[in-house]
Amino acid sequence: MTTTVSTPTRRYDLDWIRVSAFFLLILYHVGMFYVPWEWHVKSPHPVETLELAMFVTNPWRLTLLFLVSGAATRFMADKTTVGKLTGARMARLLPPLLFAMFVIVPPQSYYQVVEYAAAHSAGPGSAFSYGDFWIKYVTGSGHWCSADGCLTTPTWNHMWFVAYLLFYTLVLAGLLLIWRRLGEHLQAAAERVLNGPGLILWPIVFLGLVRAWLYPRYGETHALVGDHYVHAVSFSAFLLGFGLAKSEVLRERLIAARWLALGLAVAAYAGWATYAWVYRAGTPIPPEGLRWAMRFVYTTDTWCAIAAILGFGAKYLNRGGPILRYLTVGVFPFYLVHQTLIVVMAHHLAKLGLPQPFEALILIVFTFAGCFATYEIVRRIPGVRLLFGLRGDQSPAEAKSPPAFA
Template sequence: MPDRRYDLDWIRVGAFFLLILYHVGMFYVPWDWHVKSPHPVEALELAMFLTNPWRLTLLFLVSGAATRFMADKVSVGKLTGARVARLLPPLLFAMAVIVPPQSYYQVVEYIAAHPGTSLTVDHFWVRYITASGHWCSPDGCLITPTWNHMWFVAYLLFYTLVLAGLLLVWRRLGAHIQAAAETVLRGPGLILWPVLFLGLLRATLYPRFGETHALIGDHYVHAVSGSAFLLGFGLAKSDLLRRRLIAARWPALALAVAAYLGWASYAFVYRNDTPIPSDGLRMAMRLVHPLDAWCSIVAILGFGAKHLNRGGPALRYLTLGVFPFYLVHQTLIVVMAHNLAKLGLPQPLEATILIVLTFAGCFATYEIVRRVPGLRILFGLKGQPAAEASRPPAFA
């Protein structure tokens, strides 16, 4: 196998771009989020369900694959140091500088919706950073500092540190996971076993723990995301699994579409728990959801391995840029969406402007920070000289 999988690079870029669109959608759907459109669109939920079951699981899997390529080249100490240097400064910087506007506008919108409240945003950043805001409602309190969308980076750093500890005592961990995956994920098992595993987690851990993104006590998310990270670490260099994924891409796509139709219909019809679904239907959906998630991932990996196996300048540029994109995109969305909503524009026009400005802001941010050495470190660009900024890095 080559030292780099261009298909996984393209998939990672595409997944992050879809994530940006997903977070734009969060402004418009009725689901709880930091800021909300005054005119929610319930039907948009059906589009959100297209990526909801698998988008982050796929990103953790691809991140695990990237870690394998790096781990096989350097010592465990260098791997750990490189990943900490890549992920920890952006995480801390984002929590202190990038994320606070999200919390600010969240409080602003709550105050606007509750005129009699005693909450204020006076001296917001100082109160945010010192955890002294006391921004509480009957539904709970806003705990700060917070990482909001940066939970993905925090979890990725945590999984990398755990993996480094495992590699210290089991240096050939990747090869053993690869061998086990090649044995188990063959024939119908390529679909069956992961779906049953994810279904078991969905039926046992999810009802009890849900998804919190708080790192501590987030057992369901750790079970899914940590497993995906390790699986990616194992399958990264397996040509056998790559060929199996290519062969399974069309059946997986068909199953993914069918499962999506079932899951999206169920989630939309019972979105307000009225009527209350039967226990049998609820249990069935705990298998349909993972069927949708895993078959979508298999289809994406299969089509990617078949058709996205070339690099080039565009991929080098985007591979380096998507991490800064991820850092700033949600804050851009929150700030611009809150202020665009005041203009009273037709909603399709407003959403188009929001999408265009978000991507423009991401590209502008990347073009600025890649030229400033100190900022490159804070945005996960590893502090390389400006002359090397166009080289393809090992992705996070």
Template sequence: MPAAASTDRRYDLDWIRVIAFGLLILYHVGMFYVPWDWHVKSPQPVEWLEPVMVFTNPWRLTLLFLVSGAATRFMADKMSAGALTRSRVARLLPPLVFAMFVIVPPQSYYEIVEQIGYAGTFADFYPRYATSSGHWCDADGCLITPTWNHMWFVAYLLVYSLALGGLLALARGRIAAVQKGLEQALAGPGVLIWPAAFLILLRLTLAPLFEITHALVDDWYNHALSFSAFLFGFLIAKSERLKAGFVAWRWPALAVALAAYGCWAGYAWVYRGEGAVPPEALRWAGRVAYGLDQWAFIAAALGFGARHLNRGGPALRYLTVGVFPFYIVHQTVIVVAGHHLARAGLPQALEAAVLIAVTFAACFASYEIVRRLGPLRPLFGLKGGVAANAGASTAAARA
């Protein structure tokens, strides 16, 4: 049976991308409260949030890289490798540079205010931030600036897009054959087994050797994971056979995902904290559970998305374009608002509700302003010109 070609509209992937970015924003709000290290912290850490945060930890960003790869496929099929490369640089590089010098600095400022007691003003801080002349260190190391913080995702996506452009220049004609090979290998339960086996292998081999740093040059486990997901999304984006496979196996995928999450979350809870050292055999079992959790949730999301999220509409058109500006501004809003709200003396539940509301309100407000101002649009990942609510909502146009 030959592989069927899909259309250029994948509403399900658009919805998955929007939902995943929404979860990411909530996750970063949670980072303010969970006991883990972050830029700024609530003075009242909430320990029970750890299993909640662990729920999306293994798969959220890997899913975003996969969907980004799929979006790039729809673009690549309409242009040359050189044109694709130029398009991705124009779309991703200006927001990255702009964010590093305008959006991210308040995060670093409040980080050193809280963590090392920096007493200078932001005006004192910024020239040293921008020129890499600051010396802000504690027992865990020094803050190196300028930094990209949460914009690491965009930096990596840019690098992966450049690498893909090179691969397309060399071997574009092999895409159909590779897609067919994947369809054969992932037939039936293979859609769950083989990607999970690959992620487990990475978790067992590279993860113990290379801590995730988001520093690009030394982040080898993260590159193996994220670039593989990006390429996988690119290769399967137009496969109707694999889309049907995800739909067919969505319920088993969800069952495996929930079971693996229970194992991984239990392991992470029991052995949380610096002094908790699990037996080596249990550590390996935890890595297996993590890899199963990672792929099973992604497969379930792709299956349920293809089955139920296959319609567009005004809300999707708006959000599909808006999530990139949302992503750019959200973490700075959380850091600044969280720092000041923690000093307002509000009950913590109310404080958290206000922080969530302020974050989403600032995201929507920023997007509403930016999309109306032509010169600002490229700095927030939007196409040039003022196109307030007009715009495509296909996965082809979204990274």
């Protein structure tokens, strides 16, 4: 007697995780306005202790997104040809990427230049309008430079994730042309390696070695070319997601390990956040041995948080519904506009002198409201829909279509 293991046709848990991760990303980018870290615009009253909250999602949020994007791509790839998969991804990702670079992103760079000029009481950005800026932006002739370097335009800013996702999908399509059963073989390999203690141990070791070897040499640039550390982590996560998407074996293992993974993630966060806080100013310089140890603590946080999220998601987020269908489609337009909304509103809110908690609440509420309003508007305009990663026609089937972030 043989036992047949059913293969899922959709993972609602991964859809919920994707939506939740992008909502967290919106909150993270609001936080970037307030923490002392470098960003496009900055609050005149930075909140240093907010860094501790930012460290909660910093190690894993984007790696998780690449993983669930790889998983969603698996479901698409198994239902169509490589050519159709490539064409669909190009049609859903490339127009929004280009549209964002030339329409949505420029205000971010504009206010970045304006704030730099204001902080230095002179310089470019104070003598021309947004229209004048945009011409220089698209022609790459602005020459906006500071002691830290020059602003290269056109740029994709937060849209780097979409550019990388498109690139990874094209690489995957090339691999599928050579190895059509790649997903099945990746699944078998993942089930073999991520077994017992290896479910937790081996991803930590891999990510730790990558961080120890590549991060000190290349850092994170989001420039696509030469961004070796980010590619090593993100493309690996994308392929892992492609492999584990349909694995009931790994799904059950992650459910079983969810509490252990959560405990390790919390402990690793405590260690990493303490280290980053103590040495946040760059002085004193941490011992080299401590640096090495903390790279593995960081990746313990990365993988264990992801494993816990996948485990709890698989256990409790296994139902769809109208809210999920709405958000799964809407999250791409949300992502396109959210950072520009934050930058523009934060720049102007800072001038009002409001109590900072009230200012932050306004910024969060209005950013989410702007995201929902944008989606509700663009989904009703056929020609514009394509520029926001939506299908060309609005139909009842839209909510069941693959997400743009697949």
